[in-house]
Amino acid sequence: MQSIVDGPWSIAFLIDNSISAPGYTPPHISRFANDNFGRASNRAAALPYGNQFLATCYGPWTIDYGPPTIFLSLRSMRKLTMDELGRKTIHQFKAADKTPLVLVLDNVRSMHNVGSVFRTADAFLLQGMVLCGYTPTPPHRDIHKTALGATETVDWQYLPTTLDAVQQLQAAGYAVMAVEQAAQSVMLDAFTPPANQPLALVFGNEVSGVDAAVMQLVNGCIEIPQSGMKHSLNISVSAGIVVWDIFVKLKK
Incomplete structure (x- = not known):
């Protein structure tokens, strides 16, 4: 049969x-x-x-x-239909309570990476994103290829420099953490997000990482534990790992 x-x-x-x-x-x-x-x-x-x-x-x-x-x-495994997933409309997304987390992209070059981070921000109902420096901004078809409409749901803004973004977020009460390999970094599995303070994460350029001047301003640094040879992850992968980890911790 x-x-x-x-x-x-x-x-x-x-x-x-x-x-x-x-x-x-x-x-x-x-x-x-x-x-x-x-x-x-x-x-x-x-x-x-x-x-x-x-x-x-x-x-x-x-x-x-x-x-x-x-x-x-x-008994056999079956994928859920779109109706069963309970997908929100744009209006419902905008009106929903957001995860108190903002992503800052520091001179990220790849449009595909930018689109992927938008999609991650949508998946976990983040407050928004700040695109800085020469980070490409929507609308653009190459961003849309990986964002798949998330640029319409996630709030975002552009600022000329990442320094401006960090200073503005700190002035608004955010704890700003870089995601980078640094001497004083805290490993992601040991990091505890602040209980009563919104959080912002800075993700750096694909080659050079977070700018050195920005590193001097942030409140701390989170590092993803790795065991391989490269000790390097694509920014869109890093964003997915860190955002999911913090999302889970905030829900506990």
Whole structure:
């Protein structure tokens, strides 16, 4: 019998084949299910059972039975639909409570990296982003390729220098941390975000990292522990790792 991913079978067809092959005559279960696998009610069926059925039933189903019926549901892994993901509209995103975290991009050159960081900021409902120096800004098709619309949801601004961004954020009450390898850095797994203070993270250029003058202004430095030879991560990867870690810690 083909699995659910191999053909456009209805639930009725799958159950019928699972229980009729060993000789059990299935009841008329087509009235319990249809081809729409998006709804929970259509991913399972209840039907009378007998001992022969319980002894021989097989297929992509889990079994939960109690006289006089048996309840079958799909056991195979299934991706969620867009409706099930509960995606926010732009209006809902804008109105939602934000994670108290701002990302500052210090002369990041790659548009693809910028777009990827926008997408990360959207995923974790961040307060916003500050694009500094020659960091490219939306709208641009190369940013959109990786942002996938996140430039429309995430608040952002441009400032000529990262020094300006750090000073303005500190004046607004933010603790500003660079994400960099430095002598006094705190490893990410040991870092505890401030409980009652918003946080800003500075990510540097793909080659030179965070500017030395900016390093003199920040309140501290976070480093991602690494064990390999390169001791280097793409900025979009670094942003994803650090943001996820801080997001989880803030939720605890």
